[in-house]
Amino acid sequence: MPENAEESFKCCRCGTMFGREGRYSARCPVCGHECTPDHCRVVVASNEEY
Ligand SMILES: [Zn+2]
Numbered sequence: 053m054p055e056n057a058e059e060s061f062k063c064c065r066c067g068t069m070f071g072r073e074g075r076y077s078a079r080c081p082v083c084g085h086e087c088t089p090d091h092c093r094v095v096v097a098s099n100e101e102y
Contacts, residue, residue: 060095061087069095 059072065085072078077088085092 057096057098060097062093062095063087064092 059074060069061072061078061080062069063080063083063085064087066080066083068080068082070078070081072094077086079086
């Protein structure tokens with residue numbers, strides 16, 4: 053596994069992306085939607101390279 057892959061949820065309601073931080077589900081800070089991998093996309097971003 054890549055060390056610094058960051059997982060983020062992309063909220064299916066408002067489109068906000070926010071850190072998943074290893075949790076199964078997380079509440080969207082903007083609209084309050086409960087994001088789970090079933091409903092919202094999980095985006096893996098590795099922003100190591102420039
Ligand atoms: Zn949202």
